[in-house]
Amino acid sequence: MRKMLAAVSRVLSGASQKPRHGLATLPSLVSISRLKQSSHLGLPKCWDYSHSLKTRQASRVLVASRNFANDATFEIKKCDLHRLEEGPPVTTVLTREDGLKYYRMMQTVRRMELKADQLYKQKIIRGFCHLCDGQEACCVGLEAGINPTDHLITAYRAHGFTFTRGLSVREILAELTGRKGGCAKGKGGSMHMYAKNFYGGNGIVGAQVPLGAGIALACKYNGKDEVCLTLYGDGAANQGQIFEAYNMAALWKLPCIFICENNRYGMGTSVERAAASTDYYKRGDFIPGLRVRTPVVGPGPRPRPRVDGMDILCVREATRFAAAYCRSGKGPILMELQTYRYHGHSMSDPGVSYRTREEIQEVRSKSDPIMLLKDRMVNSNLASVEELKEIDVEVRKEIEDAAQFATADPEPPLEELGYHIYSSDPPFEVRGANQWIKFKSVS
């Protein structure tokens, strides 16, 4: 507690303050020392709150008068194991700091996706838009279990990962709206966003899996103890190229964590109608696998939505376990996260012709990943309801600002239509719609 008050005094000397009710106020965020470190460690932008710390108004949270726990221990469900003697631990420690960070990240992904929904309906976002609201525990939990120097590749439901891998909401939304401030300068759109150690964003189902095995090969070749998280969905899991990638990864003991994000529906086809075996964590056969479980909640008509992979702590522990396994040189491992998406497959799919509204509602009310984390934190005195609401308010503002930018930023200039065809090449001419229209191509 004393350390925290010392931190308070350093904050108050820097930030503008509007004391309320005569009590000293404190931002309900991570401590200053951690913030100072973050810029040196090269942590992803989304984890650096020093900017918001300096500019935000004084918090209305009266932390000085409240005694929060520094951490709490939680029981998490045991994972189903395939060819593994032991699995991840069944208890885990969550620090207040981490808890607040995860909460903020999940809430940011949630609100960002909902804003994308809104912008799509206003026709400011065009083409494809596959949203991941409901699956926040996956992207945030996976990131929590690895290092920024590890690698990640996924399919088209990628906005959440783009954020957790370090890009800002501004860059993501501006890419969705096709503006020059977008992370791909407006040329890629929803499914083609890239960041450091994040290889997209891939539109063709399953094609990213052999690529991920290749990245793992590079990790092994470079000898830096890095791993590659290679994600795919339940729909892609039946593809031949996945099995080819399994074979090569196992043969060469590549540090590849294959992750099946099973949200129960491949577009509009439920897993039962698509797969001869829905035990996706076993489909690697000779590759050991684990399936992340949480208590199945609620009664209901069969098949029930299974909500494993909605618990961020489970996902984190499983990821830590899997990453350690790979780093030890034992070869690839397979992880199945059972999760759920609230939206349809994409914005052109209402998502209710192949599943019931009751099912969606049940998952939302009983297994929402943000709600699960919030309840845990509040019940173990890691945070207060007000403090988390405060984060909600900040996140909303961040998203609003980003959306403003994304709507106001200009489109990329026409002169750059031909840019970036080749890398490291001298400029050349590109043909337009007829032989008299020419564009310049610069690397």
Next chain:
Amino acid sequence: MAAVSGLVRRPLREVTVRDAINQGMDEELERDEKVFLLGEEVAQYDGAYKAGLRPICEFMTFNFSMQAIDQVINSAAKTYYMSGGLQPVPIVFRGPNGASAGVAAQHSQCFAAWYGHCPGLKVVSPWNSEDAKGLIKSAIRDNNPVVVLENELMYGVPFEFPPEAQSKDFLIPIGKAKIERQGTHITVVSHSRPVGHCLEAAAVLSKEGVECEVINMRTIRPMDMETIEASVMKTNHLVTVEGGWPQFGVGAEICARIMEGPAFNFLDAPAVRVTGADVPMPYAKILEDNSIPQVKDIIFAIKKTLNI
């Protein structure tokens, strides 16, 4: 009275391209029980593939066909030849091809040139509803592998359906182009959605006294060069229009064949191609709009060719 009844026009229905395709498939499914559908997210089908059946295989878009392209070429296109005439492959591959709107690089490619390149395949590219119905029916009845390159942006567009198209035996022969608009000054050859753009360009130019002959190829392979040559020999000028990339494209093939045939000596100016821009399809609207042939590009090319 007989004269009057002869003057009464039969009502023309408007049918969208999507409905025309579905109508064609329904009729063929009904006519021949060996015909069946398969693909992602199509109606549930049953049974394993049995020899002697006539599948209609749907690709969600032809971009995904690349994942199966080995089968399309090596198992379908070449088999009748490799077996010395023993094993026909009466299969139809259909789906949307080419650019849509805002779907970016991996979902916007035109495969007319890729599939049109391969002997053993037939490749058709309908433009309007009549094309769509007539060609899908011919494709299903053909005993060879036929690739039907549809267009997503055309699915919802309604066209007048002439009475003969309403018949259950309405077929459009594969390998025959159609002259959509007669003209005297220049031949404009196209396939799929750009045919509509060509007609728009022709309407604009008509007001300036330039009469374009617009040819709807309907089939990419085997290409109807006779119709194109006859037209070029009449107009002495040629512009080709396609959505795909310029290199090794449909227009390039037409130009090469013109040079090999009788029409070359009738050309008063070099033939000109209007194509998609030679870039992976960008997402941002302004860039995408400039990466596909627009009416203004077609008009420009026509005027350049005619030196006006």
